[in-house]
Amino acid sequence: MRKVMTGHKAVAEAMRQIEPDVVAVYPITPQSEIAEYYAEYVHNGIVKTELIPVESEHSAMSACVGASAAGARVITATASQGLALMVEVLYVAAGLRLPIVMALANRSLSAPINIHCDHSDAYLARDSGAIQIFAESAQEAYDYMIMAQKLAENAKVRLPVIVNLDGFTLTHSSQVVETLPDEAVKDFVGEYDPPYPLLDVDRPVTWGVFAMPDYYFELKRAQQAGMEAAPEAFLEIQKAYSELCGRPYKGFFEAYKLDDAERVIVVMGSTAGTAKAVVDELRDKGERVGLLKVWLWRPFPRAEIAEALAGAKAVAVMDRAISFGNLGALYLDVVSGFAGRPGPTFVNYIYGLGGRDVPMEHIAEVFEGLKEAETGELRYLGLRE
Amino acid sequence: MPSIKVLAKREEERGPRFTGGHSLCAGCAEPMIVRTVLNAIEDPVVVASPTGCLEVASSRYPTTAWNVPWIHSAFENAAATIAGVEAAYKALSRKGKVTKKIRFVVFGGDGGTYDIGLQALSGALERGHDFLYVVLDNEAYMNTGVQRSSATPRCAHATTSPAGSVVPGKPQDRKDLTEIVVAHRVPYVAQASVSHLIDLANKVERAMQYEGPKFINVLSTCPLGWRVPPDSAVNVAKLAVETCCWPLYEVVEGVYKITYKPKEKLPIEKWLEPQGRFRHLFRPEKREDIIRELQEAVDRHWEELLRKERCTQGG
Numbered sequence: 047m048r049k050v051m052t053g054h055k056a057v058a059e060a061m062r063q064i065e066p067d068v069v070a071v072y073p074i075t076p077q078s079e080i081a082e083y084y085a086e087y088v089h090n091g092i093v094k095t096e097l098i099p100v101e102s103e104h105s106a107m108s109a110c111v112g113a114s115a116a117g118a119r120v121i122t123a124t125a126s127q128g129l130a131l132m133v134e135v136l137y138v139a140a141g142l143r144l145p146i147v148m149a150l151a152n153r154s155l156s157a158p159i160n161i162h163c164d165h166s167d168a169y170l171a172r173d174s175g176a177i178q179i180f181a182e183s184a185q186e187a188y189d190y191m192i193m194a195q196k197l198a199e200n201a202k203v204r205l206p207v208i209v210n211l212d213g214f215t216l217t218h219s220s221q222v223v224e225t226l227p228d229e230a231v232k233d234f235v236g237e238y239d240p241p242y243p244l245l246d247v248d249r250p251v252t253w254g255v256f257a258m259p260d261y262y263f264e265l266k267r268a269q270q271a272g273m274e275a276a277p278e279a280f281l282e283i284q285k286a287y288s289e290l291c292g293r294p295y296k297g298f299f300e301a302y303k304l305d306d307a308e309r310v311i312v313v314m315g316s317t318a319g320t321a322k323a324v325v326d327e328l329r330d331k332g333e334r335v336g337l338l339k340v341w342l343w344r345p346f347p348r349a350e351i352a353e354a355l356a357g358a359k360a361v362a363v364m365d366r367a368i369s370f371g372n373l374g375a376l377y378l379d380v381v382s383g384f385a386g387r388p389g390p391t392f393v394n395y396i397y398g399l400g401g402r403d404v405p406m407e408h409i410a411e412v413f414e415g416l417k418e419a420e421t422g423e424l425r426y427l428g429l430r431e
Numbered sequence: 432m433p434s435i436k437v438l439a440k441r442e443e444e445r446g447p448r449f450t451g452g453h454s455l456c457a458g459c460a461e462p463m464i465v466r467t468v469l470n471a472i473e474d475p476v477v478v479a480s481p482t483g484c485l486e487v488a489s490s491r492y493p494t495t496a497w498n499v500p501w502i503h504s505a506f507e508n509a510a511a512t513i514a515g516v517e518a519a520y521k522a523l524s525r526k527g528k529v530t531k532k533i534r535f536v537v538f539g540g541d542g543g544t545y546d547i548g549l550q551a552l553s554g555a556l557e558r559g560h561d562f563l564y565v566v567l568d569n570e571a572y573m574n575t576g577v578q579r580s581s582a583t584p585r586c587a588h589a590t591t592s593p594a595g596s597v598v599p600g601k602p603q604d605r606k607d608l609t610e611i612v613v614a615h616r617v618p619y620v621a622q623a624s625v626s627h628l629i630d631l632a633n634k635v636e637r638a639m640q641y642e643g644p645k646f647i648n649v650l651s652t653c654p655l656g657w658r659v660p661p662d663s664a665v666n667v668a669k670l671a672v673e674t675c676c677w678p679l680y681e682v683v684e685g686v687y688k689i690t691y692k693p694k695e696k697l698p699i700e701k702w703l704e705p706q707g708r709f710r711h712l713f714r715p716e717k718r719e720d721i722i723r724e725l726q727e728a729v730d731r732h733w734e735e736l737l738r739k740e741r742c743t744q745g746g
Contacts, residue, residue: 138504252497
């Protein structure tokens with residue numbers, strides 16, 4: 047069914063159709079409406095979920111950990127400072143291999159306080175052990191919330207999954223979203239069968255052990271195995287979901303007019319939409335430009351992305367967050383795929399911090415800037431200096 | 432009401448819920464409290480613990496002292512964690528995926544409860560989750576080396592409030608967490624002590640008759656931090672009760688009842704003197720001035736408690 051809805055509503059719709067056992071959530075701009083929609087569903091008997099209106103994001107993730115370990119299917123959502131507060135427990139969730147799904151309405155981090163979009167919050171959780179997916183549109187946010195459930199619960203993966211959607215740009219703007227029938231979503235995600243639920247009192251399990259230097263390393267290495275299994279599971283889930291919805295989800299990233307492109311932008315989130323329009327315009331003028339939009343950021347598909355970029359002359363990797371003291375995190379990720387072998391020229395652009403608008407002219411400026419560039423350059427897009 | 436025999440028999444029949452082989456210190460009161468509480472509950476239980484002595488000593492991979500489902504997540508979030516477990520229980524029971532009646536218990540230290548976990552506790556109490564929170568109150572951060580917490584009594588020596596030549600131990604009074612929980616108007620709140628295990632078991636039994644949040648703050652001797660011999664855990668804690676420094680009482684749906692009133696209220700000195708953490712109040716010279724102030728505070732709080740009992744019982 048095609049409907050006009052905000053990104054909030056699209057995420058809430060996916061949640062309603064998945065109908066998790068437990069939702070623990072705390073309000074924060076620009077995420078709050080997801081919590082509000084879901085509370086409406088619960089209080090009007092539309093879903094049977096146990097809603098825990100916690101007193102902080104720290105408790106939101108903590109309650110998710112308890113509920114997920116107990117054997118429930120669990121979803122939460124947050125943004126910015128909320129993620130900063132819960133990140134301690136996000137590491138715990140990943141360490142305990144708990145398949146918690148979270149929508150992250152991307153917003154900058156303080157100070158100064160700012161409620162608008164950038165990816166600093168997602169970057170903060172980069173090494174948490176959670177899988178991270180970036181959506182370009184409300185449609186993708188809806189689709190990936192549903193796919194995330196399968197990915198998180200995959201027996202070989204069993205990790206938290208974050209679905210990133212740009213605060214305000216996606217959460218608050220109305221877009222056309224095609225939703226699946228309720229039954230189709232329910233069939234797709236299936237029943238959750240937890241392997242060692244706390245609530246199985248006849249088979250008591252100790253969760254959250256204390257590990258000394260003699261075991262900690264092995265346990266963390268085992269956790270990495272979940273990440274290693276994620277790419278294959280991601281592709282399988284995309285394939286099954288694409289067949290169901292008819293939208294082409296194939297691969298860890300979307301390659302847009304990339305095949306013969308000499309100058310390429312790599313970007314995550316809603317800016318990809320703007321970049322596509324610029325690519326179209328420049329292509330009309332005969333310029334060989336293209337776009338690589340990253341869907342799966344963690345685990346990072348460096349080999350596949352390197353392969354896709356191998357034919358380009360110059361690549362601008364756009365980071366919507368500063369990694370203070372170094373080049374951007376996405377930039378380093380992309381470049382790592384070329385370690386020890388020749389590749390295109392790579393420039394890093396920091397852009398859009400704190401909701402700074404990213405108009406088409408700025409994207410065109412990036413493509414223009416790639417005509418003369420040196421690897422390792424750090425440039426700021428749309429900044430007054 | 433259960434006797435020690437009944438509790439022991441229950442443990443023998445169904446096997447211990449918390450077993451030996453843990454690495455808690457000799458003389459630590461915690462295992463006595465944990466076993467008593469778990470033996471006093473008939474239904475199956477799921478237990479959560481924040482970071483602390485009990486957690487570290489009972490769950491060292493690849494071993495465990497827990498024969499019941501148990502979870503540790505972090506330091507400040509045991510109440511939120513158990514809230515999630517309880518919510519999952521409700522949801523999965525509704526779906527018919529869980530069919531047994533299960534009770535939910537937290538064992539947290541004073542650091543993880545009075546201090547860093549207070550917000551999560553308050554949230555869980557306010558939301559009305561059906562669980563029992565038991566504080567193993569040993570009055571400081573014992574697991575990390577006896578640092579002061581907001582449960583540390585005034586003038587006690589702790590490593591971050593040492594008995595110095597200018598400041599004689601912790602300058603502040605301890606937080607009255609039990610009364611903070613009472614202010615949440617939950618169905619059952621109590622104070623208990625390792626020195627009165629039957630009183631504790633009775634309280635657990637009574638607590639479990641109520642649906643919603645239940646809270647028992649149990650004084651738990653730490654021989655290491657209190658600087659008392661390992662064989663004195665029960666006797667020292669008993670002096671806290673006999674001096675009315677740690678009254679045993681319960682608040683059931685807002686009505687106070689003091690469950691043990693000493694025939695003769697001992698002077699606070701009797702509680703202070705055997706403990707090395709108060710040694711500086713007696714040597715090199717006896718600090719009569721400080722001891723008098725501490726006595727006055729105990730008297731005031733005890734009178735206040737008696738008044739609350741009279742008022743709420745309608746006497």
